Amino acid sequence: MNAVFRALVLSVAMLSCAPAVAQGNLDINTPAIAALQGSMQQRHAQLAPFYASGAVGLTDRGLVALRDANAVPLAQRGQVNSLVSAENADRAALYREIAQANGHPEWAGDVQNTFAQRWIDKAPRGWWVQRGGGWAPK
Template sequence: MNRVFCRFLLLLIVLLFLPHAVYAGANLEVNTPAITSLKQSMQGRHIQLVNYYENGAVGFTKDGLLALRDANVVPLAKRQVVNGLISAENQDRNLLYREIARANKHPEWEKEIRATFSQRWIKLAKTGWWYQGAGGSWSQK
C-alpha cells in the first residue's frame, strides 16, 4: 500500500513539472525548407510591391493578405502587373500561414497564425502605407 502511494506521489511530481517543460519549449518552428523558400519568394516580390504600398495602390487586409486598394494610381499598362503581384503574394502568404501551423504540428493554429501575421504586417508597415481596419475601411499609417 505504501509503495503504491509512493508511486502515485512520484507520478504527481513528474506531472507537476511536465507542463513547465512543454511550456518552456514554446518557440514556433519556422525553419523548414518550405518556409525558407516562401520567404525568399516574398522577399524578391517585395522590391516591386513596395512602390505600390507607398503610392496607396495596394493595402494590407485584415486577414493577413494584400488587396488592390486604389487602381486609379496605377497606370493602365501596369494594372495587370500589380494584380499578378497581389495574387502571387497572397498565394505565398496563405501557404506560409498553413506551413507554419503544419511545421508546429498544429494545423488548427492556421487561423491564429494568420491573425497574428495580419496584426504584425500592419504594425511593422511604414508611415504612409494603407491597411484595412476591423470594420473593413482603409486607414493610412
C-alpha cells in the same frame, strides 16, 4: 526596401503570438518556409512602390489587396493584379506551413490573424492598412 521587408518578416516572426498559438514557434524555419519567404522577399521590391503609393494595402486578414487601381498606370494594373495574387498565395501558404511545422495545421487561422496584426503594426508610415473593414493610411 528589401531591408524593410527583412525587418518586417523578422519582427513579425519573433513577436509573441496570440493565445491560441502561444506555445507555437512563429520563427520556425523549414525549407518550405524559407522558400516562401525568399519568394516574398524577391517580390517585395516590385510591390514596394505600390505600397508606398497606396495602390496596394495590407488587409486585416494578413493579405494584401489592390485597394486603389487608379493609382497604378493602366498598363501595369494587370501586373499588379498578378503580383497581389502571387503574394497572397505565398502568404496563405506561409501561414499554413508555419502551423504545419508546429505540428498543428489547425493553427493556420490563428497564425494568419497574428501575422495580420503584426504586419500592420510594423508597416511604415503612409502605407494603407485595413482596420475594421475600412482603409486608412498609417
